[in-house]
Amino acid sequence: MKETSLDEFVADKGQSEAARLLNVTPPAIHKAITAKRHIRVLELADGSFQASELRPFPSQTVRLQTAC
Structure with a gap:
């Protein structure tokens, strides 16, 4: 089994073929x-x-509210 980044995968396969292989558009x-x-x-x-995908947890950015 071989693992690559999405960038490398697309560079190797092309955007349309990569999308087809991953079942996305x-x-x-x-x-x-x-x-x-x-x-x-x-x-x-x-x-x-x-x-x-590796994402930080929690994935949403926490916004601090300031009083006006």
Whole structure:
């Protein structure tokens, strides 16, 4: 099994093919790359691909409210 970053996967396969292999749309691939999301693609033993994302917990930014 081989693991690569989404950027490397797309550089190797092309955006449309990468999207097809991951069962997402090409715009979703573009958006993920543009947003610099930390997505890793794993090639499974059967030749299929699986993607996962490492995100901080909690994933939402906490905003402090200030009194006006």
